[in-house]
Amino acid sequence: MNKTRLITAILLFSVSQLSAQISLKKELGGIWITDAGQNIAFYQKEPMSLNATEKRNNFLHPVMLPDGTTVTENIPDDHPHHRGIFWAWHQIFIGDQQVSDGWDLKNFMVDVKSIEFQRTPNGDGLLKTGSFWKSPLYKDGTEAYLEETTTYTFHQKKGNYRLIHFKIRLVPLVEGLKLGGSNDEKGYGGFSARLKLPADVVLKSAEGTIKATNTAVQAGNYVIVSGSMAKNGNGPGGVMLYADPNNPLNSQSWILRDKDSMQNAVFPGRYPIALEKDVPLELNYTIVLFTGKLKERYVLRDIQADDSALTDE
Template sequence: MRHSRPLLALACALAFALPAQAAVDAKLSPDQVTITDDGKPVLVYRARTADPAQPGRLNYIHPLYAPDGTALTEDGPADHPHQRGVFWAWHQVKLNGQPAADGWFMTGLTYFVKGQKFQGQTDGSGVLTVDLDWMVSKDGELVYVASETTKITVHPLDKGGRTLDFDTAITPKVDGLSLGGSDDAKGYGGFSIRLVRPDQLTFASQGKVVQPQVGQVSAGSSMGFTWPASAGYPAWAVGLACKANGQPITQWILRRELSMQNCAFPGRVPVQLTKGQPLRLQAAIVIQPRKAP
């Protein structure tokens, strides 16, 4: 009995020394993965299409939630039914220089999710890893053209805000695969986000207001999006930054209308991929309380 107090003190000390169990958690199912923080929803990853007529409508995030539970994204709006929350897609999916599919419009290309894994981290964050195959429909057959591994890291709240990191590796399994944005002067394609009420957004980069244009806008390596500081709009600011193979993307498609926002990569001219060598795309989304005017 004379050792009970020292042992109790040691046990308490060890309990306080151990890292707190991560509050970020996930519920996995064949259809979707729901990530939560302290039981509150953060995002939903769509792992299976809900519409057999759209076999390519998967491998994206919707809804993406603000820390107060406000849904910040839209999926399949009437104005652009193909836009879908947070997504990464290209109009030009080519094989040996010839059009093979359109990942943006979800025609000719679909994905097969092979595995989902979620791991909590000692810093309180959580990482969802998804492995999938890209399949192109060609001459009545499905052709396995690439594998994709996407890691989504959800960080715990920090000063009322949240950061999410996306890390995608697309590895060609055939020779001659290339990806390109829209085949026009706009050249939009790559990592995109369809925010709610986009017609009311204000844009800023490097501390300066940025005006949207029909074509690409050259700006800094990050872009901020805010809604009006009035009732009926999200009381949040959203930041976005993207990289391709480690290089910051500074070309943007910005829309103050009913449409999406896009880190434009590679643009109109397709980038040629090499069999077995991954194309690495990274993006960070920051959600912070809107500053008082």
């Protein structure tokens, strides 16, 4: 290789390395996260709604597979309160009074106060959001009853997949705060994903294929939702949902659906748990967005290395 070609190759490599990194761009209502200029997820900062009372924000939608196919849904006809990648609870109590239903967006407001973004030395991106939960039934909505700090780690695409890690930190600002899932045999609540589900969808865990049932199933630390989800519904792909085994009350319970609904890592279940004032509750989850087939062994190794680095801070 002559000197001119060598210099050209070095310059091209440098430009490639510079462009292959996670970035942020502002847009009306929120923020796009990009990888080498390609949209990968949108953070909805400002409240959006179909009516004046059920406003939603503080979630990710759209979220894209590595080929650019949108894999999430927001405001679907069957469950209008579902919203991309989100976490929510039906039962939010202060003492004996239910002040909010964060799942159905009743008496529930999220005031996003801060957004920070930084790029790691290897080109991944950290998005940190600070918000406050409020209700018209508590101090007429003038004061918050809970502070949420969530750190999203957006990883660059690696082969045919991408990892997004979520560290959700909830700090009660009042005495007597309790969180619980749906008050029925399903007990759903917590980290959830409303995905576009194809007719050939397959649900799988480390133990093999899972059959969706009305109530929660024991599926280990992760589930994989796959089928004709890539190439705008014409190619194989999917999403892995991973719940950190070190999460509190880890029951390995999942509410899983094969059509017209969401996938949920159940926490804490039907019966509300008491949260101590000023003591953080931390929950960690990872989603893996992939096209083609997923090599679980390699992906799990990446997830566990990522979890260890991010939860030991």
